Amino acid sequence: MKKVNRSFSKILMALVIIFFYLPIIYMIVFSFNEGKSLTHFTGFSLRWYEHMLESRDMMEALYTTFGVALIATAVSTVVGTIAAIGLSKSKKIVRDIMDQVNNFPLMNPEIVTAIGFMLLFITFQIEKGYATMLLAHIAFCIPYVMLSVMPKIRSLDPNLADAAMDLGCTPWQALTKVIVPQITPGIFSGALIAFTMSIDDFIISYFVTGSGVKNLSIMVYTMSKRVNPSINAISTLVVVIITIALLIINIAPAIFAKREEKEEIKKHRVLIPSIAGALVLILVIGLMNFSGGDSSLPYAGETLYVYNWGEYTGENLIKDFEAETGATVVMENFDSNEQMYIKVANGEAYDVLVPSDYMIQRLMDEGYLQKLNQSKLTCMENLVDAVKGLPYDSKNEYSVPYFWGTVGIVYDKTKVDVADLEKEGFNIFLDEKYKGDIYLYDSERDSFMMALKALGYSMNTTDESEIQKAYDWLVQCVETMEPEIVTDEIIDNMTQGRKALGLIYSGDATYVMSENENMGFYLPEGGTNQWSDAMVIPKNAKNPDLAHEFINFVSSYEGAYDNSSYVGYTSPNQEVMDELSGVGGDFEGLESYVPRTDNEKDEVFVYNEATRKMISNLWSKVKIAASNAR
């Protein structure tokens, strides 16, 4: 009977361990992938490790992540334990109230806690950065520690401390020699959970950080445009570092244990993680390479704060710019215009932003941008005419284009008849021939653009009945076509040919087509969205001169070439665009790289607060309809 039990528990344990480690092993394997895909292994390579080691951002993020997590864990474990002991002796009412208060960070969706903290720091005018991130982490970690410690304290005999003091202990001794040893398992698991929560946190960190301080989670989330295996590489590095640290922890006490009493080992449990933590820090710092500035350059010692999309910058662009000007560039990333807007509208100071067309208009309208100094701009004549003087900024007084393109349909030539596309345009997303074989893009603007264009309306319509009809169109689509509503996973999925059709940005289509020759890109004759992301300088920029330099550099041949060839989006620089799409260029023969400019029905987004809200809410409803249809 006992034996059966024992082997059963071994099997159970093994299964759970496999379950926990399967994704980790998968991640490690893909960190050696030659290609960019996270789901399709093409060959062994160390390129992502090189990429990781070269990226100063990544190494700094690694350092920040562990620094914050270790300090937050240490502080919150000590404070949480002391507070828990104190509370257990407090009046019942105080204890009950604090129980509820402690539940706040656990109970609230992270975004709510995050906004709460952000508002708090803004209200008290605390400059955001490493310190605020650390404060926030300590704040949400303490409740986890207390949650773990509390039950242990409750199960203690309440007279234990009194007994100890009657026997001559000072209160401090009673605490450290009697109570704490009794509750060590609780403290230990509390610390583990706190560390886990801190190391994994994204949203709270994102909204309370500033001045370019970021942790790995922020890095991963804002990379969403192009998640690449370097993220797996750095995670593998984390696994290696932790494993080394754990081996040290487990070997060291084994040596001591032979000589010392069993009780002593317990102490090591607390002491050793801190030693290991210090070791980790040293390792991480050792991996970082610091670059010194050259003081003879015009902007030596100055700093430029750039706020851009994740993975939207050429590999060498920042390095080259720093070498040319002597300035230091601090880059923060966002993964949606709206996310960026929240920080900018709440007073965060940046020198250069790279929002999309409609968001530029919104920032202009609300007075967040400053006019560019045309005498300092040397780049305008390099740019493609079609991307200059667009409706959101008709004289380019505020903005200089960064990337541009269209939104179209990516399709599998082996599954989709081009005649259907030509006949139906965006209405192909209602063609039941392709039921269960389509991807929609999870963005209200692009989805409503598609529906409005399919119905023959303007995508900038303010007519409520037209928007309502577009809503009905989308509901019909999700109810009858069984689409998958995805975001940037579409890039990888279409590269692997998992479905027949999908809505996609032209820049992403370029990548898909260069990886899979069966894929095509189609722009409906009924018109589509011509979009552009552009560089702007906010009013509260601290260094507008350097910002102008940066804009010029990005728009120059070298900067633009690096950007476009690395990211795959279309460059607004005429020469670069021609070269990359021409004979021998990186994107030769890919029709998606050169945006269509000769269709009168193509439009640029115009910002309208009322329709934006309406469309956002309706898109939520479309998604609810989609989940109801399942």
Next chain:
Amino acid sequence: MKRFSQLAIPYIVWAVLMLVLPMALIAMYSFMEQGNSIISFSLTLEHYVKFFTDPDFLIILWRSIVIAIKTTIICLLIGYPIAYVIARSSERMQNILVLCITLPTWINALVRTYAWIGLLSEGGLIQQILKIFGLGGVELLYTEAAVLLGMVYNFLPFMILQINTSLCKMDHSLLEAGADLGASPVQAFMRITLPLSLPGVINGITLVFLPAISSFFIPKLLGGGQYFLIGNLIENQFITVGEWNFGSAISMIMAIIMMLMMMAVRKVEKRNQGGKEE
């Protein structure tokens, strides 16, 4: 004895500043009309009315609660035996196993979730394994099962850790005494082990249920955009739509629901502890 209660005072001050104040700001937003200005505020209940009068919102609230309950139950059913096995092994082994279970959580959750996408996707490893058993072509990704899997994967360690903590300091002589007095193993478990581990179980439930109900990136990545839960709705209101007032109202509603649920759970705990409390 009273001296110890003073230890809590600094934390109470801190908690008021860092936990209560932000929450109060959110609560204030939820009762304000459009806009974020504190100067020109006027109170309203419209955001609450909006939520409760729209069946769509109620449906997704219900759906989120159901999936969180399912996640919690699965975590409990898997987590309890595992925690039990860990607690019964030698102390050295206990440490190793606990670290084995925690280690994966130190890798970014998004990175791990992306790995699951790869494992579950069409032609991925899991589908190929299923094919061997003649179950080829089963759609795995973008299903409720995938969302559940992702949630269990992410939250199970907390359940195990909490139950294990309360089991491992249990006095085993109690079990022996029980056996001596004629209790069958099942009886001993039900009468001794289970009640003693209850605080850990409750904590585990708290740590799984609360984050599960409001999680948004797991449903988004493994369930697809069509898998829309209350966490996604709140995130959407704050970030995309920019209606912080409505978003705050929804999270206040959620907070109250969760508070009630946790109070109910704590009641069960208290009843089981009998007169022990004070």
